[in-house]
Amino acid sequence: xxxxxxxxxxxxxxxxxxxxxxxxxxxxxxxxxxxxxxxxxxxxxxxxxxxxxxxxxxxxxxxxxxxxxxxxxxxxxxxxxxxxxxxxxxxxxxxxxxxxxxxxxxxxxxxxxxxxxxxxxxxxxxxxxxxxxxxxxxxxxxxxxxxxxxxxxxxxxxxxxxxxxxxxxxxxxxxxxxxxxxxxxxxxxxxxxxxxxxxxxxxxxxxxxxxxxxxxxxxxxxxxxxxxxxxxxxxxxxxxxxxxxxxxxxxxxxxxxxxxxxxxxxxxxxxxxxxxxxx
Amino acid sequence: xxxxxxxxxxxxxxxxxxxxxxxxxxxxxxxxxxxxxxxxxxxxxxxxxxxxxxxxxxxxxxxxxxxxxxxxxxxxxxxxxxxxxxxxxxxxxxxxxxxxxxxxxxxxxxxxxxxxxxxxxxxxxxxxxxxxxxxxxxxxxxxxxxxxxxxxxxxxxxxxxxxxxxxxxxxxxxxxxxxxxxxxxxxxxxxxxxxxxxxxxxxxxxxxxxxxxxxxxxxxxxxxxxxxxxxxxxxxxxxxxxxxxxxxxxxxxxxxxxxxxxxxxxxxxxxxxxxxxxxxxxxxxxxxxxxxxxxxxxxxxxxxxxxxxxxxxxxxxxxxxxxxxxxxxxxxxxxxxxxxxxxxxxxxxxxxxxxxxxxxxxxxxxxxxxxxxxxxxxxxxxxxxxxxxxxxxxxxxxxxxxx
Numbered sequence: 001x002x003x004x005x006x007x008x009x010x011x012x013x014x015x016x017x018x019x020x021x022x023x024x025x026x027x028x029x030x031x032x033x034x035x036x037x038x039x040x041x042x043x044x045x046x047x048x049x050x051x052x053x054x055x056x057x058x059x060x061x062x063x064x065x066x067x068x069x070x071x072x073x074x075x076x077x078x079x080x081x082x083x084x085x086x087x088x089x090x091x092x093x094x095x096x097x098x099x100x101x102x103x104x105x106x107x108x109x110x111x112x113x114x115x116x117x118x119x120x121x122x123x124x125x126x127x128x129x130x131x132x133x134x135x136x137x138x139x140x141x142x143x144x145x146x147x148x149x150x151x152x153x154x155x156x157x158x159x160x161x162x163x164x165x166x167x168x169x170x171x172x173x174x175x176x177x178x179x180x181x182x183x184x185x186x187x188x189x190x191x192x193x194x195x196x197x198x199x200x201x202x203x204x205x206x207x208x209x210x211x212x213x214x215x216x217x218x219x220x221x222x223x224x225x226x227x228x229x230x231x232x233x234x235x236x237x238x239x240x241x242x243x244x245x246x247x248x249x250x251x252x253x254x255x256x257x258x259x260x261x262x263x264x265x266x267x268x269x270x271x272x273x274x275x276x277x278x279x
Numbered sequence: 280x281x282x283x284x285x286x287x288x289x290x291x292x293x294x295x296x297x298x299x300x301x302x303x304x305x306x307x308x309x310x311x312x313x314x315x316x317x318x319x320x321x322x323x324x325x326x327x328x329x330x331x332x333x334x335x336x337x338x339x340x341x342x343x344x345x346x347x348x349x350x351x352x353x354x355x356x357x358x359x360x361x362x363x364x365x366x367x368x369x370x371x372x373x374x375x376x377x378x379x380x381x382x383x384x385x386x387x388x389x390x391x392x393x394x395x396x397x398x399x400x401x402x403x404x405x406x407x408x409x410x411x412x413x414x415x416x417x418x419x420x421x422x423x424x425x426x427x428x429x430x431x432x433x434x435x436x437x438x439x440x441x442x443x444x445x446x447x448x449x450x451x452x453x454x455x456x457x458x459x460x461x462x463x464x465x466x467x468x469x470x471x472x473x474x475x476x477x478x479x480x481x482x483x484x485x486x487x488x489x490x491x492x493x494x495x496x497x498x499x500x501x502x503x504x505x506x507x508x509x510x511x512x513x514x515x516x517x518x519x520x521x522x523x524x525x526x527x528x529x530x531x532x533x534x535x536x537x538x539x540x541x542x543x544x545x546x547x548x549x550x551x552x553x554x555x556x557x558x559x560x561x562x563x564x565x566x567x568x569x570x571x572x573x574x575x576x577x578x579x580x581x582x583x584x585x586x587x588x589x590x591x592x593x594x595x596x597x598x599x600x601x602x603x604x605x606x607x608x609x610x611x612x613x614x615x616x617x618x619x620x621x622x623x624x625x626x627x628x629x630x631x632x633x634x635x636x637x638x639x640x641x642x643x644x645x646x647x648x649x650x651x652x653x654x655x656x657x658x659x660x661x662x663x664x665x666x667x668x669x670x671x672x673x674x675x676x677x678x679x680x681x682x
Contacts (some may be wrong), residue, residue: 133305158311181307182466182467216536
């Protein structure tokens with residue numbers, strides 16, 4: 001399968017650099033502002049874009065992303081509306097990969113078949129569903145692969161050697177390595193630990209490896225970019241959006257400006273990483 | 280631990296009861312959940328484990344709990360012969376301790392050095408803090424701020440027992456949010472920490488494991504009713520929040536076709552009001568906290584906050600085996616409002632000299648509806664799964680009394 005994700009990682013390999021994967025929550029702080037941010041991400045330096053779809057009970061997320069989800073739900077976002085935002089984005093940009101990230105229940109209630117049809121139709125490339133381990137592949141993973149969508153799997157430090165093949169079997173697009181055992185927004189891992197983990201994964205898969213959890217600054221993104229195929233930044237970006245809210249929690253121009261400024265800085269960090277390492 | 284019959288099919292190897300149950304958790308937790316399953320399977324087959332479990336249940340918890348014929352109440356209602364399974368007489372005042380003894384023994388076997396738990400009414404938190412004190416392990420209990428306000432005595436008990444009580448201010452600030460926060464802690468500290476879940480929910484193997492530990496309630500009831508009446512009961516009644524006391528009573532009887540079973544959910548202000556916790560009566564299947572089950576949710580799959588005067592029933596889900604038993608029709612599920620439960624609380628206090636917890640007061644309110652229409656030789660057993668001392672402030676509040 002050569003979709004947008006595969007083409008993007010192939011192009012990055014060609015350029016000899018790692019990619020920047022961004023996560024923002026659809027509907028945060030309101031639907032139009034979240035789209036205004038989404039629309040600017042690729043130009044600011046995002047190579048792959050994760051669009052968050054909120055859930056009332058995000059059990060693997062820290063306070064920053066929990067708050068973003070609550071703002072988004074209050075703003076009236078639904079899975080249907082998130083897909084509509086993906087469609088708008090795709091009309092402007094036919095090359096940047098879009099991956100929907102969320103929890104299973106909203107997809108289950110939307111209907112798996114209907115979701116996969118609509119996802120394909122709006123131009124989504126794949127999905128990351130936090131609470132669907134390989135043990136539950138029959139639910140969504142295998143139908144998604146059959147439909148031609150990528151199912152990006154999370155691999156954790158607790159995923160041992162014996163379990164890795166099972167986790168990687170139905171993974172496609174890229175592998176998302178969670179560099180720490182913890183919730184989103186926690187402190188990051190050391191470069192040495194990340195290097196070891198990436199080396200271990202490379203022995204098991206030819207898929208690109210993105211590393212996330214705990215990356216907040218351009219320097220940290222650059223460190224990850226030296227060893228992995230992409231660095232994923234979520235909570236730091238969501239925090240930047242949150243910092244732009246007015247005292248009543250309403251959106252201001254700063255939400256978009258902060259977010260895109262951070263993405264520009266992160267993008268520079270990621271792009272410079274291997275040149276610095278080489279020189 | 281128990282034979283399987285047509286009404287006790289599960290779970291299968293993947294932890295499913297029909298379409299319910301399963302293991303819907305983040306990858307970080309998955310390896311540990313598999314370890315837990317292996318450790319539990321080994322422990323079940325180890326006579327030394329069972330022996331220690333039973334020794335502690337006898338000498339520390341005080342089992343068997345009595346099966347008491349509530350004669351005055353039976354006479355007052357004028358119908359069925361009503362028995363109370365007196366699990367409120369256990370050490371710590373509820374059935375929760377049965378499961379905590381089992382899981383702490385397992386945690387020790389697995390070499391875990393720290394225990395976390397969630398609690399609603401605080402009974403599971405107290406029981407967890409108790410076994411942690413007994414085994415010398417540090418204990419962190421997550422509890423919603425709303426529940427902390429209405430269950431002050433249990434919060435203080437946990438602290439006296441050496442536990443750290445962490446207030447949870449996200450979402451509805453009740454049991455579901457406490458469970459989210461406990462899962463976040465577990466994801467972060469997965470190598471050292473054992474998550475001692477208090478009910479028959481969560482990812483496999485918890486629903487089956489907690490059920491097995493709580494089935495002591497039903498096994499004792501069976502022996503005791505045979506001794507008292509020479510036959511099996513006609514009806515079993517128990518309240519359901521997550522559903523651990525109910526499955527504990529029901530499970531050893533599921534293959535007895537002559538035994539009717541009723542699970543009683545919390546209808547809060549009334550099912551039609553939308554402010555309730557009756558997921559089996561008014562919810563629909565979905566995925567939350569590691570398993571598929573009936574949930575209170577909107578048309579977009581977002582979870583709706585539950586409401587009940589009883590903190591222990593204030594949860595928008597239910598154990599997956601109950602979801603299966605509902606669909607199969609083997610167990611009937613009904614809902615009782617806050618007001619009905621309060622009336623039953625007062626009736627039981629005056630008629631039997633027992634202050635029931637507000638959770639079993641829901642079961643009792645259904646017994647009050649049911650018993651008068653039944654013949655005098657109908658044997659009904661209700662699980663008095665907790666005592667009401669913890670609820671006196673809540674009850675006083677409804678009476679306009681200040682303590």
